[in-house]
Amino acid sequence: MPLQVSDYTWQQTKTSVFISVPLRGVSVRDADVFCTENYLKVNFPPFLFEVFLCAPIDDENSKAKIGNDTIIFTLYKKEVAMWETLSLPGVDKEMMQRIREKSILQAQERAKEATEAKAAARREDQKYALNVMMQIEEEERKKIEDMKENERMKATKELEAWKECQRKAEEQKRIHREEKFCEQEKQIEEERKKFKHKSHTRISASRNLATKGRNSENIFLEKLKENSIPAPRSVGSIKINFTPRVFPTALRESQVAEEEEWLHKQAEARRALNTDIPELSDLKEEEKNPEWLKDKGNKLFATENYLAAINAYNLAIRLNNKIPLLYLNRAACHLKLKNLHKAIEDSSKAYRIMKLHLRLTRPMKLYKMMLRRFGI
Structure with a gap:
């Protein structure tokens, strides 16, 4: 007590x-x-x-x-x-106890009000600080935007000035070429007049001299024409016939051994397609299309159903094993499933197919370039 x-x-x-x-x-x-x-x-x-x-x-x-x-x-x-x-x-004691309890309740309510007032003041301070920060960021953003706009306008002006200088330079070059061409024409005309004067004096002396003069004049005119701008070439067409082949490339540019190997592998793949997939009769028509199966696998990959996507790519590869994108997509699925060896194997297969395709299609590009060169 x-x-x-x-x-x-x-x-x-x-x-x-x-x-x-x-x-x-x-x-x-x-x-x-x-x-x-x-x-x-x-x-x-x-x-x-x-x-x-x-x-x-x-x-x-x-x-x-x-x-x-x-x-x-x-x-x-x-x-x-x-x-x-x-x-x-x-x-008395009961009244004292009531006064104590009432005083404690009053003190608790006052403390609660003070706490709420402090929390409200703190929220107001945070709100004010946030508004100030937003204003500062807005001012910084406007300043950056103004700087960008000024730099853009400056670059635009410099580009316009450069274009104007280039245009003036081209105009001066054109004027210079025209003046030079006019001077050449004047010189040719003066030479022609001089030659005509000399030829007339020689005609009065002798016909033979006149004939020689005309011949020399023709020779001189031909030389003058050769020095002038030549006439455009006449339009024509060249017809080229090639021996029909499976690969649309010239024989001298093709690789016969690789092409025959590729044809042999294609034949084996078609035979395997008819014998190794007996369940093709149970598939729908769109399920027999490798492109449809590839799109289906891509959708399953997007939904993170990697095992189902691998099954779709497997069936598409069994239908056509010469599409490198199928191997790359399956490698991505194996990579998501942490099957690193299978991912490396599929990536290597895709690389070999693309390398073979590039080696076979390069002669075709040269052939098309040759056709464009001759205007066919």
């Missing part, structure tokens, strides 16, 4: 009350003060001081000062009046 402190002193004015409670050698850190409108308690074990005030006080503005082994309370009255006594007269 705590010991009740009774040797306290108190004084009052019309607006405030002053209470002095001795601590009796107790450490200041051990004192626990609790104050409400009608209740004041100081707990400093093993002592206890509590008083049930006869009138309400303003507990929010009231003060407590601890020092020199004493606690001095400055309590401000809510109503201006002089109290006859400090504590409430005629208080």
Whole structure:
């Protein structure tokens, strides 16, 4: 049981009350003060001081000062009046307990309100800080956009200036070519006039000389024509006939051994297709199409059903084992299932098929380029 402190002193004015409670050698850190409108308690074990005030006080503005082994309370009255006594007269234990419980409830509600007020203030501060950050980011974004726009306009102006310089350079080159061509025409005309004058003087001397003069004039004119711009070539067509072959490439550019090997493998694949897949009769028409099976496998792969996708690619490869994309898709499924050796094997097969296809199609590209060269 705590010991009740009774040797306290108190004084009052019309607006405030002053209470002095001795601590009796107790450490200041051990004192626990609790104050409400009608209740004041100081707990400093093993002592206890509590008083049930006869009138309400303003507990929010009231003060407590601890020092020199004493606690001095400055309590401000809510109503201006002089109290006859400090504590409430005629208080029994039940009433004391009710006042204590009521004071505790009031303190809890006040603490809850203070906590909510702090949380609301913190939310407002966070909201304000977020708005400030958004404004700063918006300003930075606008600044970056302005910089980009300025750089774009600058680059556009530089490009337009470069285009203008190029256009002026082309115009000057064209004018220079025209002037040079006019000078050449003038020189040719002057040479022709000189030659005509010389030929006329020679005709008056002798017909033979005139004939030679005409021949020399024709030779000179032909040379002048050769120096001038030549006439465009006449349009024609060249017909080329090739021996019909399975591969549309010229025989001198083909690789006969590889082509025969490829034909042999194709024949074996067709024979295996007819013998190794007896269940083809049970499949639908679209299920016999490797492209349809490839699309089906791609859809299953997108839904992460890798085993079903592998089954679709397997059937498509059995129908046509010369499509490299089937092996690559199946390798991707094995990679998802951590079957690394099978993924490497399928990738190697796809590489070999694409390498063989490139080796067989390169002569065809040369043949088409030759046809375009001759205008066929």
